[in-house]
Amino acid sequence: IPIKTLEQDKQTDCKFLYSVCEKYGLAMKVFGEKIIIFDEARYESAAPVLTLQYEDCIRYTYNSTMAGTYTGAKVRYSDPGSSKRHYVSVGSGSRIKEMNVEADGAEDARRKAVAALNNANKKAVTFSATVMPREELIASRCIEIRGLGTPDGVYYLDKVTSKIGQNGTSQQSIEAHLVGYRLNDAKVQLEVETxxxxxxxxxxxxxxxxxxxxxxxxxxxxxxxxxxxxxxxxxxxxxxxxxxxxxxxxxxxxxxxxxxxxxxxxxxxxxxxx
Structure with missing residues (x-):
């Protein structure tokens, strides 16, 4: 992703890099003493590594909301060459997020708009649970939920936490979001602001x-x-x-x-x- 200039001000290197990844729709994690930057969309499209049934869940919570989610965006930015203001419209529908961004051009504005929409839409349908430990449960993998009724579907694991008790027993807590709400093939319309x-x-x-x-x-x-x-x-x-x-x-x-x-x-x- 070509970026002309970025400014880091009163941020640690890690926090600054994370914020850059977030603006451009990338994910970042630290694992094995390495910083790993990856495209979540590719991982969300992968096949589930396992299926969790009702009996596998010690406890679980499910949430579905349209609040704070969007079907499109209208982005305003100033052309760095001519200083003319432009709009970039991404997606369509009734829930449009209006944004002012600093952008190097229309493509840069589009990337930031799509990233903002996808980050917001992750919370449309979420699922969290406590389960008996499975080695397949790793953040950035997909799992299938089955037998719970409304929550059933394919989920992307955002976070997995393993806990070991004093008596040696262990449990895992998972946090995930339902896949399928990502804006991938958005139509982009560029127009000069009147x-x-x-x-x-x-x-x-x-x-x-x-x-x-x-x-x-x-x-x-x-x-x-x-x-x-x-x-x-x-x-x-x-x-x-x-x-x-x-x-x-x-x-x-x-x-x-x-x-x-x-x-x-x-x-x-x-x-x-x-």
């Missing part, structure tokens, strides 16, 4: 050094009290940028990353009036 009104109506602002949401709202909308609207409109982008710099979160927009593109809400007739 120019916005200069009065702040739906414009896009790029964060500069020293900016705060308060100052941006005052400058762009004439009212610093509208800072919360800017945060709500760009919450996903602001939080993702903050985590990319090694922070837990943005502290409700307190931490802004220079270069982040923010969508500005429409100005109202009363904005700027004293």
């Amino acid at each position: 120019e916005k009104k200069e009065d702040g109506g739906g414009s896009v602002y790029t964060v500069q050094k020293g900016d705060t949401l308060w100052s941006i709202a005052k400058e762009q909308l004439g009212s610093p009290l509208r800072y919360a609207e800017i945060y709500d409109l760009n919450k996903d982008v602001i939080e993702e940028a903050a985590r990319g710099r090694g922070k837990k979160d943005s502290s409700n927009g307190h931490w802004l990353v220079v270069g982040t593109s923010l969508q500005i809400p429409e100005a109202t007739e009363t904005d700027g009036e004293q």
